Amino acid sequence: MLKSIFTLLLLISAGNIFAQEAYDWRIYSNKKNLSAIYFDGSSIWAGSDGGAYRFTLQDSSFTEFTKAAGLNGSPVTAIIIDNQNKVWFGSKNGIIDVYEQESGTYKRIMAISNSGKPQRGINNFILYGDTVVVSTDFGVSLINSKTLNFYDSFIKFGNIAANTKVNSVYRDSRFYVATQGGLAVQKVGTTNLNDPEAWDVYKTVPSVGTVSFQLVTSDNGTYLAGTNKGLYTFSNGVFTVFSADFNNKTVKKFAKAGPNSYFLSDYSIAGGSRSSIDVFNGVTKITSFTDLPTTVDLIPELNSFHYAASVEGLLKMNAGGIIGAIQPNAPSANIFSGITVDLNGNLYSASGRDLTGKGFYKFDGNKWTNFDVVTTPVLPTNSYYNTFTAPDGSVYIGSYGKGLVKIKPDGTIIPFTTQNTPLVGISSDPLFLVISAVKTDSKGNIWILNFDAGNRKTLNMVTTDSTWYGFENAFGIGLTNYSTLEIDQSDVKWFSTPLRNSLFYYSEKGTPANTADDISGQLNESNGLNGQKINSLALDKRGDLWVGTDLGVQIITSLSTVLQNSSTAKPRVSTVFSLRQQKINSIIVDPVNRKWVGTDAGLFLVSADGTNLIAFYDVTNSPLLTNEITIMGSDPKDGKIFIGQTGGLISFKTQAPSPNSDYSNLYTYPSPYRPSTGLMMTIDGLIKESDIIILDIAGNKIKSFSSPGGRVANWDGRDDNGNLVSTGVYIIVASDKEGNTVSKIKISVVR
Numbered sequence: 001m002l003k004s005i006f007t008l009l010l011l012i013s014a015g016n017i018f019a020q021e022a023y024d025w026r027i028y029s030n031k032k033n034l035s036a037i038y039f040d041g042s043s044i045w046a047g048s049d050g051g052a053y054r055f056t057l058q059d060s061s062f063t064e065f066t067k068a069a070g071l072n073g074s075p076v077t078a079i080i081i082d083n084q085n086k087v088w089f090g091s092k093n094g095i096i097d098v099y100e101q102e103s104g105t106y107k108r109i110m111a112i113s114n115s116g117k118p119q120r121g122i123n124n125f126i127l128y129g130d131t132v133v134v135s136t137d138f139g140v141s142l143i144n145s146k147t148l149n150f151y152d153s154f155i156k157f158g159n160i161a162a163n164t165k166v167n168s169v170y171r172d173s174r175f176y177v178a179t180q181g182g183l184a185v186q187k188v189g190t191t192n193l194n195d196p197e198a199w200d201v202y203k204t205v206p207s208v209g210t211v212s213f214q215l216v217t218s219d220n221g222t223y224l225a226g227t228n229k230g231l232y233t234f235s236n237g238v239f240t241v242f243s244a245d246f247n248n249k250t251v252k253k254f255a256k257a258g259p260n261s262y263f264l265s266d267y268s269i270a271g272g273s274r275s276s277i278d279v280f281n282g283v284t285k286i287t288s289f290t291d292l293p294t295t296v297d298l299i300p301e302l303n304s305f306h307y308a309a310s311v312e313g314l315l316k317m318n319a320g321g322i323i324g325a326i327q328p329n330a331p332s333a334n335i336f337s338g339i340t341v342d343l344n345g346n347l348y349s350a351s352g353r354d355l356t357g358k359g360f361y362k363f364d365g366n367k368w369t370n371f372d373v374v375t376t377p378v379l380p381t382n383s384y385y386n387t388f389t390a391p392d393g394s395v396y397i398g399s400y401g402k403g404l405v406k407i408k409p410d411g412t413i414i415p416f417t418t419q420n421t422p423l424v425g426i427s428s429d430p431l432f433l434v435i436s437a438v439k440t441d442s443k444g445n446i447w448i449l450n451f452d453a454g455n456r457k458t459l460n461m462v463t464t465d466s467t468w469y470g471f472e473n474a475f476g477i478g479l480t481n482y483s484t485l486e487i488d489q490s491d492v493k494w495f496s497t498p499l500r501n502s503l504f505y506y507s508e509k510g511t512p513a514n515t516a517d518d519i520s521g522q523l524n525e526s527n528g529l530n531g532q533k534i535n536s537l538a539l540d541k542r543g544d545l546w547v548g549t550d551l552g553v554q555i556i557t558s559l560s561t562v563l564q565n566s567s568t569a570k571p572r573v574s575t576v577f578s579l580r581q582q583k584i585n586s587i588i589v590d591p592v593n594r595k596w597v598g599t600d601a602g603l604f605l606v607s608a609d610g611t612n613l614i615a616f617y618d619v620t621n622s623p624l625l626t627n628e629i630t631i632m633g634s635d636p637k638d639g640k641i642f643i644g645q646t647g648g649l650i651s652f653k654t655q656a657p658s659p660n661s662d663y664s665n666l667y668t669y670p671s672p673y674r675p676s677t678g679l680m681m682t683i684d685g686l687i688k689e690s691d692i693i694i695l696d697i698a699g700n701k702i703k704s705f706s707s708p709g710g711r712v713a714n715w716d717g718r719d720d721n722g723n724l725v726s727t728g729v730y731i732i733v734a735s736d737k738e739g740n741t742v743s744k745i746k747i748s749v750v751r
Contacts, residue, residue, distance in 0.1 A: 035076060042058065043056045088132060098148060123136060168217075181203065231243065250267075292310065294310060340389045342389050343389070359372030379405065398434075445464065451481060492506070492519075535549065535550065543559060545559060546595060553576040554574065557574070582599040595608075598629030666686070668745065672750045675749065688710075
């Protein structure tokens with residue numbers, strides 16, 4: 001309760017300043033795992049757990065739709081296009097996004113999402129005139145496609161339990177509703193469908209018993225019901241097996257193409273299930289497509305091909321079977337467990353531990369490249385979960401079980417395992433080598449944190465001449481699961497484990513071969529360190545260590561005092577009040593020393609010393625997919641922050657890209673600048689900590705201020721007295737603090 005109240009106060013106090021701090025949001029997601037498809041005559045619309053896309057058949061192009069562009073529902077589980085050419089996206093969280101294709105804007109229907117029902121998913125849409133009939137996890141809703149108003153909702157069908165999941169609806173002169181608990185058919189002549197007595201209910205079929213109804217439709221006047229035990233025709237309450245081919249299959253979709261009827265079903269195999277598509281002409285089976293990956297919908301006989309939405313993408317098939325799987329270029333999974341950006345601006349992300357791992361991904365700003373044991377045979381595993389970029393441009397990626405890999409600037413990949421290094425895996429399996437973190441010291445040595453070293457060499461160093469050293473943690477007897485590592489300006493190594501409320505430090509004093517002069521120790525509650533689980537470490541630009549715990553952030557200053565090796569001289573520990581009671585998962589230090597802090601409640605931006613909250617973002621005021629932020633990375637050069645969440649990788653630009661070395665690229669935008677729009681004018685191309693003076697054309701000073709410290713600064717079009725300036729030409733003068741480097745440019749202001 002305290003945490004919720006505190007977050008609310010933060011929102012109230014800082015709500016008006018967020019927009020300028022994070023902008024140009026993007027979401028990159030894998031859209032392979034499809035939940036719905038719809039064909040509009042020229043394009044296939046597909047919904048997935050990573051958003052939606054439109055695949056245009058004529059040129060094979062993709063248009064992607066994500067929360068960053070206005071799509072709020074996720075995952076997308078149903079799609080239809082109404083008579084006004086609006087696209088309806090239904091989602092598992094109950095949100096319906098209505099997309100106006102002409103304007104590129106969205107309207108949002110929140111009633112189902114806000115219904116308070118424990119399950120609120122949208123399972124299917126059908127269009128009946130200007131009415132969109134919505135099958136949900138708890139009933140049926142009728143929505144006017146023109147006004148987006150609800151006509152009605154039904155949650156009780158005869159003696160079927162209220163709020164039962166509805167899989168699909170068919171309507172001609174009456175409603176036919178396929179639910180998990182039975183088939184409900186509107187009685188002839190009834191109009192009040194909220195009355196449970198207005199429905200005939202069928203829960204069983206002959207020789208099978210109770211079934212779950214997945215599909216209800218009509219084919220040439222014959223009513224069909226797909227169940228979890230087969231496909232049946234029905235008339236006046238009498239069910240007849242359509243074909244024994246569907247016995248014990250879950251029949252869930254139907255499509256018609258000319259005289260042919262296509263039925264999509266699932267069937268069980270050892271260890272899982274597969275899908276099949278059976279094609280009938282009347283009651284005669286023509287052909288089948290079997291052993292398909294789990295498939296949810298199909299579009300048959302389209303330009304001589306069949307298309308099916310599956311967990312492996314949009315399957316393209318002909319008479320011979322699957323030709324290939326269509327999907328937009330993307331990371332191979334929506335799992336991000338470590339993010340770094342190399343010196344050329346390429347983003348690398350690991351994908352996860354254990355069997356969830358899909359290798360790692362690279363994004364150059366335009367294209368994703370996926371690396372796994374199939375595409376890159378040099379890799380010993382797919383389970384990579386942390387990343388680091390060294391000063392020489394090399395990227396290191398730690399794995400869960402097979403050591404680490406080094407990616408050289410030329411792209412060469414070098415694995416480091418127990419076979420070619422002195423590193424030792426866990427005590428129960430010395431070949432199972434888990435690397436928790438990699439960092440470099442001021443001399444260019446690589447330091448490796450071993451998750452659970454069987455030989456107790458928790459810290460390992462590789463020198464620039466490839467000499468290896470291993471070091472024990474004298475204060476960590478019996479400890480495993482080392483998780484975080486940071487190296488300070490004195491080359492002291494700071495590391496922790498979630499198994500003890502301590503922060504360990506170690507210094508080899510620059511003489512790794514001589515352990516006699518080594519210094520090591522730990523900070524804990526007796527030194528003022530909060531006695532909570534440590535989740536993240538970040539060294540800031542002043543040399544202070546930020547420690548993220550389950551109860552907030554603590555700052556450790558005067559780190560070099562540990563080198564005195566004294567029982568009385570210890571670093572100073574303080575608490576960041578603005579982040580108290582928050583579970584801290586990740587901390588990013590930006591180029592002007594501000595801190596972006598990922599928590600279970602959202603994303604905080606605080607000042608360099610942590611005393612001021614600058615901004616706060618969560619799912620209500622940003623494209624974040626969830627409030628829980630566990631993995632973050634950054635590109636300091638461009639001032640970008642990256643957040644890995646289940647469902648996609650989120651990026652945004654900030655007001656703090658790294659400063660330039662000179663003023664040769666100084667410019668402003670927008671141009672001309674119109675203060676009346678309420679937007680700030682951006683001054684870009686600054687050097688570190690620039691002073692800025694704005695003059696009128698006669699040389700009179702209008703405004704003076706300093707940049708935040710990075711490459712950009714903003715001006716609101718006002719003078720030193722707070723008044724908006726008049727239309728005219730102005731001169732911006734930028735200089736360093738000493739006035740040794742000066743540059744100026746002219747701007748136009750229009751009011």
